Amino acid sequence: MKKITSIWIQELTWEEVAEYLKKNDIVIIPTGSTEEHGPAGPLGVDTYAAIALAEDAAKKTGVLVTPPVWFGDSSHHGGFAGTISLRPQTLIAVISDMARSLARAGFKKIIIINGHKAANLPALLTAVKELHEYELPDIFFAVIDPWKIARKISSELKETNEHHSGELEISHVWYKYPHLIKRKKLTKNKINFRKIFGKYSNDDLFGPAEEIIDMPWNSFEQKAFAPSGSFSASVKASPKKGKIYHDYMVNIIVDYIKWLKTYKGVIGRVKKS
Ligand SMILES: [Zn+2]
Numbered sequence: 001m002k003k004i005t006s007i008w009i010q011e012l013t014w015e016e017v018a019e020y021l022k023k024n025d026i027v028i029i030p031t032g033s034t035e036e037h038g039p040a041g042p043l044g045v046d047t048y049a050a051i052a053l054a055e056d057a058a059k060k061t062g063v064l065v066t067p068p069v070w071f072g073d074s075s076h077h078g079g080f081a082g083t084i085s086l087r088p089q090t091l092i093a094v095i096s097d098m099a100r101s102l103a104r105a106g107f108k109k110i111i112i113i114n115g116h117k118a119a120n121l122p123a124l125l126t127a128v129k130e131l132h133e134y135e136l137p138d139i140f141f142a143v144i145d146p147w148k149i150a151r152k153i154s155s156e157l158k159e160t161n162e163h164h165s166g167e168l169e170i171s172h173v174w175y176k177y178p179h180l181i182k183r184k185k186l187t188k189n190k191i192n193f194r195k196i197f198g199k200y201s202n203d204d205l206f207g208p209a210e211e212i213i214d215m216p217w218n219s220f221e222q223k224a225f226a227p228s229g230s231f232s233a234s235v236k237a238s239p240k241k242g243k244i245y246h247d248y249m250v251n252i253i254v255d256y257i258k259w260l261k262t263y264k265g266v267i268g269r270v271k272k273s
Contacts, residue, residue, distance in 0.1 A: 007058035010067045025108035026063040030054040032115040033072035036080035038165035038230025039185035043082045050115030052176040057253035072116040079223035088123040095127040109140040117147040153248040154206035159236040161204035166232030175242025186234045
């Protein structure tokens with residue numbers, strides 16, 4: 001097979017994609033958001049995180065990546081200029097139509113890399129669970145998220161609690177896209193969630209396991225409790241931390257894709273006990 005000239009589908013011809021599909025069946029969909037990330041981070045932080053992870057993992061494994069989904073479920077950031085949000089049902093529809101197109105072309109294993117963490121996950125998981133059960137049972141789906149694969153390295157790296165626009169996600173974008181971070185706007189300020197939402201709230205997405213009760217807030221409440229848009233201190237962010245955080249996750253994704261290339265499905269393969 002000829003070497004593919006790019007891992008990005010939008011940079012290939014249809015003939016190159018068809019050639020890829022003769023021997024490969026994996027594709028990555030990077031998803032993120034266009035939402036405010038405080039005064040120091042660009043609106044694209046989450047999508048840039050997904051793009052960077054997808055691109056570097058794909059280059060190391062030779063799999064293809066779709067154009068990124070730049071919009072996610074960001075309604076709670078709607079009080080800030082530039083935020084562009086999809087309702088959960090719209091995001092479900094976008095992912096579902098992308099999966100239908102990819103499946104029709106012959107892709108069999110679809111990996112979503114989500115940079116928007118917890119906010120996109122309900123819609124993404126609903127989309128792939130429904131597709132896999134009711135419509136595309138032969139297509140394999142996986143959802144990869146820093147929130148789930150970077151817990152260990154995050155607890156070693158971060159010096160402050162990590163929530164929206166925090167030390168780690170700012171470090172990540174700083175490492176890969178340094179021109180996009182406003183260094184003078186990094187902040188020591190953080191939101192005291194317990195003061196607002198009580199002791200079962202969570203102000204550290206990568207903190208130790210605790211008892212948490214979900215309390216979704218709306219954009220009006222968010223603007224009131226976090227007027228700058230940032231929830232967490234970002235002053236300890238650095239490109240060095242971003243590199244360690246990024247490389248750690250890329251290694252996991254590469255390791256996973258290597259395994260996925262060998263995965264032949266469950267039906268008819270699992271021995272009855
Ligand atoms: Zn983010």
